[in-house]
Amino acid sequence: xxxxxxxxxxxxxxxxxxxxxxxxxxxxAPAGLAPEAQRLERERQERELxxxxxxxxxxxxxxxxxxxxxxxxEAVDKLIVGDxxxxxxxLREVEGKLDSVVMRKRLDMQDxxxxxxxxxxxxxxxxxxxxxxxxxxxxxPWQGGGMEESAFDFNMENEASYKVRIEGQLVEExxxxxxxxxxxxxxxxxxxxxxxxxxxxxxxxxxxxSAHSLPPPRKKTKLSHFFKGITVDFDRNKxxxxxxxxxxxxxxxxIAPNATTLPPGADFDSLEFERKSDENINCTINxxxxxxxxxxxxxxxxxxxxxxxxxxxxxxxxGIWEYIKVMGLQQDEExxxxxxxxxxxxxxxxxxxxxxxxxxxxxxGVANQVCDNRDTVYFPHIPAILAPHLSPLPPxxxxxxxRVDPEYHALxxxxxxxxxxxxxxxxxxxxxxPAANLNTLRELSRYDQHLANLIQVISGSQRKHGFxxxxxxxxxxxxxxxxxxxRRDLEVLLGEDGxxxxxxxxxxxxxxxxxxxxxxxxxxxxxxxxxxxRPDKAGRAF
Numbered sequence: 001x002x003x004x005x006x007x008x009x010x011x012x013x014x015x016x017x018x019x020x021x022x023x024x025x026x027x028x029a030p031a032g033l034a035p036e037a038q039r040l041e042r043e044r045q046e047r048e049l050x051x052x053x054x055x056x057x058x059x060x061x062x063x064x065x066x067x068x069x070x071x072x073x074e075a076v077d078k079l080i081v082g083d084x085x086x087x088x089x090x091l092r093e094v095e096g097k098l099d100s101v102v103m104r105k106r107l108d109m110q111d112x113x114x115x116x117x118x119x120x121x122x123x124x125x126x127x128x129x130x131x132x133x134x135x136x137x138x139x140x141p142w143q144g145g146g147m148e149e150s151a152f153d154f155n156m157e158n159e160a161s162y163k164v165r166i167e168g169q170l171v172e173e174x175x176x177x178x179x180x181x182x183x184x185x186x187x188x189x190x191x192x193x194x195x196x197x198x199x200x201x202x203x204x205x206x207x208x209x210s211a212h213s214l215p216p217p218r219k220k221t222k223l224s225h226f227f228k229g230i231t232v233d234f235d236r237n238k239x240x241x242x243x244x245x246x247x248x249x250x251x252x253x254x255i256a257p258n259a260t261t262l263p264p265g266a267d268f269d270s271l272e273f274e275r276k277s278d279e280n281i282n283c284t285i286n287x288x289x290x291x292x293x294x295x296x297x298x299x300x301x302x303x304x305x306x307x308x309x310x311x312x313x314x315x316x317x318x319g320i321w322e323y324i325k326v327m328g329l330q331q332d333e334e335x336x337x338x339x340x341x342x343x344x345x346x347x348x349x350x351x352x353x354x355x356x357x358x359x360x361x362x363x364x365g366v367a368n369q370v371c372d373n374r375d376t377v378y379f380p381h382i383p384a385i386l387a388p389h390l391s392p393l394p395p396x397x398x399x400x401x402x403r404v405d406p407e408y409h410a411l412x413x414x415x416x417x418x419x420x421x422x423x424x425x426x427x428x429x430x431x432x433x434p435a436a437n438l439n440t441l442r443e444l445s446r447y448d449q450h451l452a453n454l455i456q457v458i459s460g461s462q463r464k465h466g467f468x469x470x471x472x473x474x475x476x477x478x479x480x481x482x483x484x485x486x487r488r489d490l491e492v493l494l495g496e497d498g499x500x501x502x503x504x505x506x507x508x509x510x511x512x513x514x515x516x517x518x519x520x521x522x523x524x525x526x527x528x529x530x531x532x533x534r535p536d537k538a539g540r541a542f
Contacts, residue, residue: 070451070455072092072455073455073462076458079462079465125426126423127170127171128171129169129223129226129424130171130421131419131422132169134164134165134416135162136162136409137161138162140278141160141278142406160277164272164274164400166271168222171421222267223269223270224252227288227290228289229249229250229286231247231249231286232273232284233247234247252265277402278404280404282400283402284397284398284400285399287396287398289393293312295393296316296392297310297390298311298389299388299391301389302347304343305323305343305347313386320386327341336379337379338377347386347389398420398422493523493527
C-alpha cells in the first residue's frame, strides 16, 4: 500500500478508540495504580488489618490472664522468718487509706468544678470592670483659627462634631492602686495609638511590613464579651439634634455555639461613635449584660421565698424544690403534689391574671389546672407559675456629659476620662491539676504487675509447702486420698461419674442444645472424641 492510499484509508476508516473494561461497563477506570497493583495493595492492607486484630486479641488474652491479686495469702507469716509479712500488710493498709483520700479529693474537686462551671445553684463570680469614657471634638467654633464667635460662617461643609469613646477592661488585682492602674492604662493607650499610626504609615508603603516583626497579640477578655447590647440615650429633644437622633445603639450579632472565632462586631475593647453638635450634652450609657445561663430579676414574693433578688431559671426551680423538701410540703400519696404554705400561695397568686394572656390552648389548660386549687400545686407546673415572677435584669447605667467647651479640652489627657467600676459576673477558671507524668504512671504500673506476680509465686509456693508437708506426715493415706480425688475429677471431665445417667443430678444447662449451649463447647467435643475411641466401655460405643 502506497503512502497516498494509506492516508486515504485513515481518513475514511477511523479506528475505534480502545476502552478499558471499566469504561465498557459504564464505570470510570480507577485513577492512580494499575488494577494489579491495586489488588496487591488491597491484599497487603487486609493482611495488615488481620495482623493487628491478631495482636490485639493476643494482648487482650495476656491481659486477662495477668494476675491482679496483691493480697498476701493467709498463714504465710508462719512460714517466713522475720516480720516482712506484717510490714507488707501495714503498707497495704496505708495504700488503701491513701486511695480513699485521693478518691474523696477527686470527688470534691469534681463538685468544685461543677459549681464553678455554672452548675445549678452555683454562685456567679463577680469581677470589677473598669469603664473609661472620653470624647474629642472637631470643627468647633473655638477651633476656627481666630474667627470671631459672633461672625457667621458661610462655609457649611465642616460642621461641629464630637466623637465619644467607651473602653472597658477587667481589673485583675483587687489591691492594686487605682492611680497606678490609670497611669498604666494611659501608657498602654498612648503606645497603642502610636502603633496604630505607625501601622497606617507602613501600609502606605509599597513593601508590606513583615509578620515576623509584629509582636504577638496579647490575650485578654474584651468589653464586648460581657454585654449583649450598649445604648447611649441623649438627654435632649431630638428636634434640637442636628441628625434628629436621641439614641445610639449597639447589639451583639448572633454567634454560633461552636464558633471558634468571633465576628469583628462582637470582639472589641472600645466602642466609638460620632455625632454633630457644638453644645454640651448629658447622656446615659446603658450596658446590657450577656450571661449564660441568663439570670433574671425576681419579684418580691419570689425573692422573699428564696432570699435572693437575681438568679437563673434552673436555680430558681431548684431553690423552690429545696424549700419544699425542707418544709415537708410533699403529699404522702402523690409526691409530685405540693401542699402550698403562705409563701408559696403568695407566689401562685400572681399566676391567675397572667394566664389570661396565654394563647396556646394546651398552656391555657395548664393554667386553669394550676389555678383550680390554691392550696396544692403540681410540681411540673412550677416553671409555668414562675413566668410572671421573672423579668429581665435592668441594664447597668452610667451618666456622662459630652463636653465640647475649650476649658475641658485644655486639660491633660489623663484628666479628661470619666471612670466607672461595674461589677459583672465572669466565668471562673476551673482549678487545674498538675499534669500526670506518663513515665511515672508506667513505672507504677510495672511495680504493681511485678508485685502481683510475686504474690502469685508466694501462693504457689505455699500450696506446694502444704502438699509436701501433708505427704511427709502420712504418705500412704495422703496418697490414697489424693488418688481418689484425682480419679473423681477425671471421671467428671470424661463424663463417667454417672451424673449424666441420672437426670436429677444434671444441671438444667445440659438440657439445652445448640452451638451456644453446653454441648457446643470444645470440652464436650473433646470428651465425645475420647468416648468414641473407647468402644470396650459398655453403653459407650457408637
